[in-house]
Amino acid sequence: MSAEPETLAAPPAQPAPAELNGLRGARLAARVRQALYRTSPDALADAFRRMREGATARHLDYFSDGVAQTIRVFPCPVTVLPEELEYVHQVVRTLHHALVRLPDLYASDPAVRGILRLEPEEEAWLTDCWRSGGQVRNPVFGRLDALVDYTSPVWKDTFKFVEPNLTGIGGLHLVPSVEEIVAETIVPLLAAQDPGLRLDRLTDARELLHQELAAQLDAVGRPGGTVCFVEPKYEMEGIDEQRRLVEYLRDRHGMTTLHADPCELRAKDGEVYYEDVRVDLVYRDYSVLDLVELEREGTDVTPMRTLFRENRVVSSIGAELDHKACWEILTDPEVAGRHFDEASLRCFHRHVLWTRVLAERHTTLPDGETGDLLPFAREGRETLVLKPSRGYGGDGVVIGQTLSDADWGQAIDAALADPELWVVQALAHIPVLEVPTLSEDGSLQPEMYYHVMGYASGPEGLAILARASQRQVVNVAQRGGMAPVMRVEEAGR
Numbered sequence: 001m002s003a004e005p006e007t008l009a010a011p012p013a014q015p016a017p018a019e020l021n022g023l024r025g026a027r028l029a030a031r032v033r034q035a036l037y038r039t040s041p042d043a044l045a046d047a048f049r050r051m052r053e054g055a056t057a058r059h060l061d062y063f064s065d066g067v068a069q070t071i072r073v074f075p076c077p078v079t080v081l082p083e084e085l086e087y088v089h090q091v092v093r094t095l096h097h098a099l100v101r102l103p104d105l106y107a108s109d110p111a112v113r114g115i116l117r118l119e120p121e122e123e124a125w126l127t128d129c130w131r132s133g134g135q136v137r138n139p140v141f142g143r144l145d146a147l148v149d150y151t152s153p154v155w156k157d158t159f160k161f162v163e164p165n166l167t168g169i170g171g172l173h174l175v176p177s178v179e180e181i182v183a184e185t186i187v188p189l190l191a192a193q194d195p196g197l198r199l200d201r202l203t204d205a206r207e208l209l210h211q212e213l214a215a216q217l218d219a220v221g222r223p224g225g226t227v228c229f230v231e232p233k234y235e236m237e238g239i240d241e242q243r244r245l246v247e248y249l250r251d252r253h254g255m256t257t258l259h260a261d262p263c264e265l266r267a268k269d270g271e272v273y274y275e276d277v278r279v280d281l282v283y284r285d286y287s288v289l290d291l292v293e294l295e296r297e298g299t300d301v302t303p304m305r306t307l308f309r310e311n312r313v314v315s316s317i318g319a320e321l322d323h324k325a326c327w328e329i330l331t332d333p334e335v336a337g338r339h340f341d342e343a344s345l346r347c348f349h350r351h352v353l354w355t356r357v358l359a360e361r362h363t364t365l366p367d368g369e370t371g372d373l374l375p376f377a378r379e380g381r382e383t384l385v386l387k388p389s390r391g392y393g394g395d396g397v398v399i400g401q402t403l404s405d406a407d408w409g410q411a412i413d414a415a416l417a418d419p420e421l422w423v424v425q426a427l428a429h430i431p432v433l434e435v436p437t438l439s440e441d442g443s444l445q446p447e448m449y450y451h452v453m454g455y456a457s458g459p460e461g462l463a464i465l466a467r468a469s470q471r472q473v474v475n476v477a478q479r480g481g482m483a484p485v486m487r488v489e490e491a492g493r
Helices: 017-038 041-057 082-099 102-108 110-115 120-129 174-185 187-193 205-219 242-253 288-296 302-309 317-321 326-331 333-339 342-351 373-379 405-417
Strands: 061-064 067-070 078-080 143-147 160-165 197-201 227-230 257-260 265-268 271-274 277-279 281-284 355-357 362-364 370-372 384-388 422-426 432-438 444-458 461-469 480-483 485-490
Touching (some): 017 078, 017 187, 017 432, 041 067, 041 174, 082 143, 082 160, 082 342, 082 461, 082 485, 102 110, 102 317, 102 326, 110 333, 120 288, 120 302, 120 317, 174 187, 174 197, 174 461, 174 480, 205 242, 205 461, 227 242, 242 257, 271 302, 281 302, 326 342, 326 355, 326 422, 333 342, 370 373, 384 405
Parallel strands (some): 078 485, 227 257, 227 281
Antiparallel strands (some): 061 067, 143 444, 197 485, 265 271, 271 277, 432 444, 461 480
């Protein structure tokens, strides 16, 4: 009898390069947490005190019913590898370039108009103020919100965008302030425990805003002109940031900056003024529907209309199209295929969550097949989220897997009966990260928090807002707070 052939052991499988990078990200993130836990309670207690003082001094305020609360700052940075940061920036800019095209797509494609349904007053303002294809540039400064787990070996597959925010975005003062606080109080402690780590801040969101404002002043022939920040100045609700941005741009860049309510602007001799100062450009946190309401109450909104017509508003009139329904335009193969190149389509397919306007209709479903939307939505509770297309701050968001079948059905019925549009969106994994939280005595308590990222970008830089909450609908005012996102490398690399 012949001997059985010898069985050779299979060579050990080697991780793919992407997996190696992902594992390195997880390892460095663990080193950061370990360094924090090794820090003495006395040092941490001192850091807690300085963080609290820093948050107060930098006005990290959230107003609710006129009462200011200081936003909580978490001490442990969310870490990002340089190559991760480069990829994220590329994806964010791809989405940005797609979104700034929406006004022209709205004007030219009936299918886009059917998705992004404007109120008649909004349509009138857009028609009056938008010059399709004829503007020098479309000045949009936005924040795109996404879910991502940077510590996963396949982190790119976790990178999913949930919604756009293209005007009056929050975080431009908060993000760099949180980074400054942690860089001053915590990063030196981490370096003392693990000198092999190097943590660096990302691009300052305020600098990205300055670049956008300066570029638009140049584009409209008013370089070095006066910028007026316009918002509901006297309401004192939500995040109070614009007055801080006014101060920063004036003190850091010598920019002439003003802060006004829309009703405080006036038109004179073809120009717009706040008090006796000519306004060359506006940065707004005010929607067209808000302006329409002001006009009904007797306010002259001619100054804002003039500024929109002359392309002197950041973000432009085109940013009125930034509803959550935007994602249907990017994730519907037929609509997106008419307007975007193959590279953009691949990006949308991988990183934008399937989203559809909720209605009785036939459409492409998440598996690529076409079918009736309402039966799919009713049966797909555990894999879907229901959202008002124009909501913000998590208001109205319903996560199917948190409800019973009966409650989910009632939520769909209520959305269908609402005159406002709702969307149904694929459910993505919301990353849950361990957050070492500081108490006043310097002890660290590990707690688990859901995380959502917000990305503000420019051609040369990216700022990241990391919000954390113990609720799946993440809001810093609801048992939540903010953590800095920092670039991490091993010293000497």
